[in-house]
Amino acid sequence: MMAARWCQTWLFLLLFAALPVSxxxxxxxxxxxxxxxxxxxGFSNGDLxxxxxxxxxxxxxxxxxxxxxxxxxGEFAFRxxxxxxxxxxxxxxxGHLGTVEVFPEDIVLPTSSQDAAVDSTADILPEPATAAASSATSSVDTAASSLVLIDPAALDATVNRAVAAQLKPLRRDLLAMQSATRLSDILGGLGVIIGLCGGAAFWLARRSQGGSR
Amino acid sequence: MHVVDGVLSAPVLLAGAGVALAGTAVGLRTLDHRNLPVTGVLSATFFVASLIHVPLGPSSVHLVLNGLLGLLLGWLAFPAVLVAAALQAVFFGYGGLFVLGVNVANVALPAVLLGALLRPWIWREGALGTGCAFTLGAGSVLATSLLVALSLAFSGEAFWVAAKLTVLSHLPVALIEGFLCVAALALVRRVRPGFLAEAWQS
Incomplete structure (x- = not known):
């Protein structure tokens, strides 16, 4: 009994001293x-x-x-x-390789700096770019501009930053949800194994029947 | 233990698929109505075992259980692992379908060979049998991690770096599986003494 207890403690210590593995x-x-x-x-067990x-x-x-x-x-950024x-x-x-895909329609290139890029954004946005600011928010701005002058590009940037900040915890949750193993998956897998065994049993039974005839 | 799609080179993938296919064919030839249930149960056990994460420092590891499969199933370990690994790839996204062959070969081959090697002595009473059971459980995991490192090495990753990482990080798992194998065999010995002879008869 003592030996078992000692063994347990030792195993426990060893586990925590060992290298990280994933x-x-x-x-x-x-x-x-x-x-x-x-x-x-990150890793599917929630590690970054x-x-x-x-x-x-x-x-x-x-x-x-x-x-x-x-x-x-565990974060990265590209421009x-x-x-x-x-x-x-x-x-x-x-051997741990992760891949994510980017949808080109999500990318909105800055319009002010690159004239060439305006063409590519124009067919991405639902409406053709207007000469003034090339975004749908500009029409909203004209109504407000009687009070305060707001640079639409700066407004866009501010809104984007705010939305990104709000979405960050949501993205984390989504990542965690994606990686969570669902009970239905486990049961489904076990069901397939049982089914395969049933199929194999059927096949074996038929074979042995054929042999005895 | 699971290598994912897109890491290994084509020759490694083909070699792994070849070994897995051959092993599965040999295994299925030994399948009969007596060893079918235990194959299914152990396949299911292997499928679920990878979900049981043991906390290990900042991360966690999962059990492999391949030594036990190799001993109790012999060549049938190949189809058992193949089915379980395919389901893990489909349901949990572990590994992938292209690397399935390599993963199956890496897990099943050392287990089958070690199981066959230790079989004559493992049922002995006393220290010899216990030592063999421990070697089987621990050795299979270590051999598998070595094979994983080899597969990575043949695909361009520096072998010593990969080997050190995979083998060292699986040392605790190997220890746990060694003890687990000893316990499992003690149980089987007490409950069904003639089990192993039956499993390897055909």
Whole structure:
């Protein structure tokens, strides 16, 4: 009894002294804020990705557009100059590879700095860009401009920042939900195994019947 | 233990698929109505075992249980692991369907070989049998982690870095599985003494 107790304590100590390991699948999410792609990677058990893990931004053709590393929260950020269907791949080591996809229609490139980019945003936005500010919010602004002059671009940026901040906890929750193992999955898997056994039993029974005839 | 899609190179994938296919074929030839239920139960156990996470420092590990499968099922460990790993890939997203062969081969092959190797001595009473059971449980996990490191090495990752990480991080799991194997075999010995002979008869 003493030996068993000692063994338990020892095992316990060993567990906590050992190296971190992560034999789980990688989950990730990305949030597009204008031309900024922000996101996070982590493991399905809720652990964050290790810091300084390499993250690559891949073009639809598969070439590397940019690289960065995760910060201590497992988060990364890219700024893009084109609205493409990017793929973001993180290598968390030991064969743990995570991939998230970016939808090009989510990317809104800054209109003021690049004239060439206006064309690509124009067919993304539901209405064609107006000469003034190229966004739907500009018509709202004209009503308010009698009181205060607001730069629509600055307003857009402020709104985007506020929304991004509000969405951050939601993204975390979504990531956690994605990675949670559902009971229905476990039961489904067990059901398939039982079914396969049943099928095999049927096949074996038929074979032995055929042999005895 | 599960390598995901997109990490391994094509030759490694093909080799793994080949080994898994051959092992499954050999295993299915030994399938009959006596060992079918235990195959199903152990396949289900393997399927669920990966969900039981043991907290380990800042992270966690899960049991593999391949030593037990190799001993009790012999070559049938291949189809049992194949089914369970395929379901894990589909339901939980562990591993993937392209690397299924490699994952199955990495898990089942060392278990089957070690099980066959230790079989003559493992049912002995006393220290020899216990030692064999421990070696089986711990050795299978370590051999599997070594194979995982090898698969990564053949796909470009530096072998010593990968091997050190996978083997070292699985040392505690290996220890736990060693003890688990000893306990499981003690139970089987008490409940159904003739079990192993039956399992390997065909």
């Amino acid at each position: 034999a789980h699948n990688v989950v990730g999410s990305v949030f597009v804020d204008g031309d900024l792609l922000e996101g996070a990677f 990705a290790p810091s300084n893990a390499p993250v690559q931004l891949l073009s639809p053709e598969g070439s590397v557009v940019a690289t960065t590393v995760t910060d201590e929260q 893009v100059t084109e609205a493409l269907a990017y793929q973001i791949v993180a290598d968390l080591g030991q």
